[in-house]
Amino acid sequence: MIHFNIPAIDQALLPALQAKVDSKTKPLGSLGKLEEIAIQLGLIQQRLQPRLQSPHLLVFAGDHGIAKEGIVNPYPQEVTLQMVHNFLQGGAAVNVFARQHNIQMKVVDAGVNGNLQPHQDLISAKIAYGTKNYREEDAMSLEDCHRAIAKGAEIVEMISQNGCNIIGFGEMGIGNTSSSALLMHYITDIPLEKCIGKGTSTSDSQYKTKVNHLKKVLFNLNGIDLKDYYLLLSKIGGFEIAQMCGGMLRAAELGMTIMVDGFISSIAALIASKLHPTLLKYCIFVHCSEEKGHQALLEYMGVQALLSLNMRLGEGSGIAVCYPIIDSACRFLNEMASFEDAGVSDTH
Numbered sequence: 001m002i003h004f005n006i007p008a009i010d011q012a013l014l015p016a017l018q019a020k021v022d023s024k025t026k027p028l029g030s031l032g033k034l035e036e037i038a039i040q041l042g043l044i045q046q047r048l049q050p051r052l053q054s055p056h057l058l059v060f061a062g063d064h065g066i067a068k069e070g071i072v073n074p075y076p077q078e079v080t081l082q083m084v085h086n087f088l089q090g091g092a093a094v095n096v097f098a099r100q101h102n103i104q105m106k107v108v109d110a111g112v113n114g115n116l117q118p119h120q121d122l123i124s125a126k127i128a129y130g131t132k133n134y135r136e137e138d139a140m141s142l143e144d145c146h147r148a149i150a151k152g153a154e155i156v157e158m159i160s161q162n163g164c165n166i167i168g169f170g171e172m173g174i175g176n177t178s179s180s181a182l183l184m185h186y187i188t189d190i191p192l193e194k195c196i197g198k199g200t201s202t203s204d205s206q207y208k209t210k211v212n213h214l215k216k217v218l219f220n221l222n223g224i225d226l227k228d229y230y231l232l233l234s235k236i237g238g239f240e241i242a243q244m245c246g247g248m249l250r251a252a253e254l255g256m257t258i259m260v261d262g263f264i265s266s267i268a269a270l271i272a273s274k275l276h277p278t279l280l281k282y283c284i285f286v287h288c289s290e291e292k293g294h295q296a297l298l299e300y301m302g303v304q305a306l307l308s309l310n311m312r313l314g315e316g317s318g319i320a321v322c323y324p325i326i327d328s329a330c331r332f333l334n335e336m337a338s339f340e341d342a343g344v345s346d347t348h
């Protein structure tokens with residue numbers, strides 16, 4: 001089992017960072033959330049001039065056994081593999097936005113049910129050809145869960161060695177809104193119906209079927225220690241969720257800024273933060289998804305999302321869209337003139 005050592009962020013620099021923000025030629029506090037992000041970046045990097053270096057976005061892909069039934073997911077399981085090809089060809093939403101903002105994107109095969117040819121943007125980290133159906137048996141063995149955590153950590157370490165200090169976590173896996181809702185319910189104790197959203201569906205009747213079907217999973221978990229997060233992940237999780245979780249923990253350990261995408265990415269952050277609460281200080285939750293449970297999940301973690309764009313896609317698409325705002329926060333701190341520099345009069 002892999003151990004992470006995530007340091008608490010030293011707050012000693014906070015007054016100097018706040019003073020720097022306040023010295024800029026603007027009314028006090030007028031850059032709102034940009035000011036909070038600028039300070040967070042400064043604290044994570046422990047300097048008054050934080051820099052965003054080589055931004056990366058990883059899209060972790062994995063299949064879910066339950067998706068084979070076609071009951072909780074309107075789109076068939078094959079779409080995971082097909083979308084991975086689409087990512088590698090540059091045709092998905094996340095590709096378009098990542099290209100727009102010069103974010104390097106890599107696709108991780110965490111556990112896709114199919115074989116993939118080698119590709120320069122593909123990281124092969126397959127644990128298995130999808131999880132098992134957790135309605136019938138554990139999604140994965142505990143051993144595979146630990147392998148997935150370690151693999152995610154290894155991948156992030158490799159990316160950081162290329163000079164990246166800000167990294168985003170997106171995902172692709174048909175059926176993974178169901179796995180995420182179950183994980184949220186067991187970890188937070190929020191009623192299951194408040195955790196389940198429509199996912200890729202737009203129909204109320206499909207939603208009701210999804211809720212009824214997922215309620216049947218509840219029996220399998222009787223008697224397990226719900227605070228054993230790795231065990232829970234192995235019972236009902238996904239390989240992409242486990243790898244994101246390990247990746248986020250290693251990113252925090254390395255002092256990187258973590259960009260969390262929508263509902264599924266936030267579930268990985270939830271598990272990671274249950275294991276190491278200091279993780280949240282390294283995270284920027286870029287947007288609040290339309291997926292039903294996301295707002296409640298963010299509130300449970302005591303965090304606020306940067307934007308609310310009514311998006312409900314996943315892939316890391318929210319990260320790619322919101323990254324320029326984080327960039328703006330960093331730039332104003334570094335480039336904006338102070339009252340003194342510009343000869344502008346401050347308040348009396």
Ligand SMILES: Cc1cc2ncn([C@H]3O[C@H](COP(=O)(O)O)[C@@H](O)[C@H]3O)c2cc1C
Binds near residue numbers: 074172176198313314
């Ligand atoms: C074409 C297509 C592209 C996607 N890109 C992200 N997702 C998103 O939808 C899936 C989760 O929804 P559910 O639990 O309802 O299956 C995930 O793969 C997620 O990333 C997509 C889904 C589809 C169909």
Ligand SMILES: O=C(O)c1cccnc1
Binds near residue numbers: 261313
């Ligand atoms: O918010 C998300 O991450 C999300 C929502 C719906 C479908 N897929 C992903």
